[in-house]
Amino acid sequence: MLNRFSRREFAKLFGSAALAPTILPALSTERALAQNGTIAPPAQQLFPNGFLWGSATASYQVEGAVKADGRGVSIWDTFSHTPGKTNNGDTGDVADDHYHRYKEDIQLMKAMGLQTYRFSVAWSRIFPNGTGMPNPKGIDFYSRVVDELLANKIQPYCTLFHWDLPQALEDKGGWQSRETSEAFANYAGYVAQHLSDRVTHFMTLNEMRSFVDIGYRDGRHAPGLKLPPAKVNQVRHHAVLAHGLGVQAIRAHAKSGIKVGLAENAEACSPIIETPEHIEAARKAMREENAGYLTAVLEGKYTEQYLAHHGANAPKFTDADMKAIGSPIDFVGLNNYTTTWVRADADAKGYAIISAPESYPHMMSSWLRVGPQGLYWAPKFIAEIWGVKEIYITENGASSTDVLTTDGHVYDSDRIMYLRSYLTQLHRGVSEGVPVKGYFCWSFMDNFEWADGYAYRFGLHYVDFKTQKRTPKMSAHFYKEVIARNGLA
Ligand code: NOJ
DSSP: OGGGSOHHHHHHHHOGGGGOTTTGGGSOHHHHHHHTTSSOOOOOOBOOTTOEEEEEOOHHHHOOOTTGGGOOOBHHHHHHTSTTSSGGGOOSSSTTOHHHHHHHHHHHHHHTTOSEEEEEOOHHHHSTTSSSSOOHHHHHHHHHHHHHHHHTTOEEEEEEESSOOBHHHHTTTGGGSHHHHHHHHHHHHHHHHHHTTTOOEEEEEEOHHHHHIIIIISOSSTTOOOOOHHHHHHHHHHHHHHHHHHHHHHHHHSOTTOEEEEEEOOOOEEESSOSHHHHHHHHHHHHHTTTTTHHHHHHSSOOHHHHHHHGGGSOOOOHHHHHHHTOOOSOEEEEOSOOEEEEEOSSTTSEEEOOOOTTOOBOSSTTOBOOTTHHHHHHHHHHHHHOOOOEEEEEOOOOBOOOOOTTSOOOOHHHHHHHHHHHHHHHHHHHTTOOEEEEEEEOSBOOOOGGGTTSSBOOSEEEETTTTEEEEOHHHHHHHHHHHHTBOO
């Protein structure tokens, strides 16, 4: 806009104050015009006071040090060392070496103003064989991380299971066996007992939908199984059961006052057009498409449609199981990257999922189709359908083909565009009263992106995996501004 006026014309129209160097660089042209009353001021996209801004990582993706201090083998060690399973044969053996560099990393968190950090505990550091005698050096590590975070005024949010199941448990059937659910509860209770004097928020399992469906049905993640439907449904059941038993164990062993939830990548259903019929269809889809996971947890039952759909392949369960699965939780953590577009349909379900055309825009990961509206609709539906009063966006972020330029910067404009559009939708919900209390950007730094290895970068910090040097990307500067302003204004 400025380019269309000469300086003199601009000053004549809007007053010379609009050109004062102290004002103009700090304001957008639109804001300068608004200050002069020429146009309405842009809405300030501020979040409520106390909204928590954070970032997240997970143990196997960042820690490395897989043999340090008595850690046991996990299914991701086995899987990533199996030829052909990961891109380029990458493993998490070293990853970001966060196990040894956590203090430096926490300084970087502090530098960007992070208020909270979500990390996960590696089960096989605590119980190298999944059960039995705990390894004191395991819990010590997380205890030191928690202390360091608190010393830097960053609130620790702790996830108990982010996919790195002890191999010893997999050898006994893994999530196909309900003993794994019981072992998880035992482990979760132990961690809560040791950290709950300093950690207030615990999440049981991360993305059940991903680790079950991709690991046990599609075989593309550890443990690499392609089980038939009845077995997959039973694995699913053991996952939600582990969550429920875990909630009970955490409450039984933690100091009072802590909060328990989970971090689930629920299908985030959005209406393709915001009309009452499509909105209603998306609301129905939100409940049914998540029937095996979030809906079961929040209702303590499987929907009739879910059981009818799976028929003879439906999971085997008892009333006591369902009661445990529905144990009350304090918050829902939602991992969100993409949206599921829904339209109204005349069939019995009342909705249809629209499959993405080939030309649909996505980030570097082909599954990561851009759909910021999910960050408006999914938390809104979760609050409306189930009356949830505390929601966190426990993950949201983008993979990019980041390049470290010769001037030492990473100009990840695509990630900034992505984050800005998702945060705009989140703001839309929050300003309407949707009870989202915090947001965790995935990820604090580039890391081992599971079967995609290190080529798929999600970090706010660029990591040179040869030297372990961290460089804040342009998106880290953007996010720092968001945190400092408490919004997108
Ligand atoms: C969700 C998972 O929780 C996390 O581990 C993964 O890296 C991100 N999605 C990106 O794929």
